[in-house]
Each structure stands twice: as C-alpha cells, then as structure tokens.
Amino acid sequence: MSEEEFESQENPPEEAQNPENQDGGEALEDVWGEALAEQAGSSQAEDAPDVTRADYETLEQEGGQALQAQEGSDDNVNLDVILDIPVTISMEIGRTRLSIRNLLQLNQGSVVELDRLAGEPMDVLVNGTLIAHGEVVVVNDKFGIRLTDVISPAERVRRLR
Numbered sequence: 188m189s190e191e192e193f194e195s196q197e198n199p200p201e202e203a204q205n206p207e208n209q210d211g212g213e214a215l216e217d218v219w220g221e222a223l224a225e226q227a228g229s230s231q232a233e234d235a236p237d238v239t240r241a242d243y244e245t246l247e248q249e250g251g252q253a254l255q256a257q258e259g260s261d262d263n264v265n266l267d268v269i270l271d272i273p274v275t276i277s278m279e280i281g282r283t284r285l286s287i288r289n290l291l292q293l294n295q296g297s298v299v300e301l302d303r304l305a306g307e308p309m310d311v312l313v314n315g316t317l318i319a320h321g322e323v324v325v326v327n328d329k330f331g332i333r334l335t336d337v338i339s340p341a342e343r344v345r346r347l348r
Contacts, residue, residue, distance in 0.1 A: 266344075278321070278332050279310040308335055316346045 281301030293299070308320035309332060321332040338346070 274313050277312045277315075278323075279312060281307075313343075316343075318343050318346070 281303035283299060283301050285299070308322055310317055311319040311321055311332060311334065318338050319334045320336040321334040324331045324333050
C-alpha cells in the first residue's frame with residue numbers, strides 16, 4: 188500500500204466525515220427540523236385544553252353570609268377542597284421562659300412553674316393557631332378537653348391563613 192492510499196484511508200475527505208455536506212445532508216436537516224417542530228406543536232396542543240380557570244363555590248357561614256378569600260378580594264372560598272386535610276390539634280396548659288442554664292439543670296422530679304393558674308382554661312391549638320379554650324376532663328382513663336369557648340368559623344379560617 189502506498190503512502191497516499193494510507194493517508195486517504197486515515198483522513199477521508201471532509202465530505203465523507205460530515206454527512207450534512209453530502210447530497211442528502213440538507214434533506215436530513217429538513218426532516219429533523221420538521222419532526223422537532225411537529226413534536227413541539229403537538230405537546231403544546233395537548234397541554235392547552237387542560238388549562239382552565241377553577242370555579243369556586245361560595246362558603247356559607249352559619250349566619251348565611253359568604254366568606255371572602257381575603258379582605259378586599261372578590262374570589263369566594265370553597266372549603267370542600269380542604270376538608271379532608273389532616274391537621275394537628277394540641278392542648279396547651281401553659282408556658283414559661285427559662286434560661287438555658289436552668290433548662291440544663293432540670294432532672295427527674297423538677298417542677299416547672301407555668302404562667303397559668305390551676306383551673307384556668309387550656310388553649311386548643313390547630314397547627315399552632317388558637318381556635319378554642321377548654322377544661323380538662325377524663326374519659327375512659329384518658330385525658331380529654333371540654334370546649335368552653337370556641338372561635339367563630341369565619342375567625343378560624345382567617346387565622347389559619
């Protein structure tokens with residue numbers, strides 16, 4: 188094999204290396220361009236019909252007045268959407284503030300004074316938001332709370348925001 192034949196095999200002409208430079212290169216480029224345009228158009232067409240504005244029903248209070256989503260807002264609230272969402276309810280006997288030094292000195296048998304008096308109503312919190320006050324009761328050997336003062340439904344919805 189001569190040196191020229193070896194070099195021609197090792198370095199083929201530029202046209203052979205780049206298929207776009209061959210006769211069918213432009214046609215291949217057009218086919219790819221059309222396919223990409225068709226794919227982009229079809230994905231947009233598939234997504235477009237699914238996007239619609241949600242309709243909200245009016246939430247009626249016990250008094251028959253409609254609740255507003257926010258003050259000054261015209262959108263009505265539909266509570267049916269959120270009625271099955273679980274929330275955490277906690278009862279708070281009281282609170283106190285301690286320095287870290289005193290906190291680290293606590294051990295078994297320590298007594299921590301709270302800011303409430305004995306017999307004073309407890310706070311009922313939903314996800315950290317006050318919704319009612321109540322008194323401690325025992326039901327079947329378990330603690331419970333009898334609600335004595337409940338915040339109105341409109342005020343509860345407003346506070347949960």
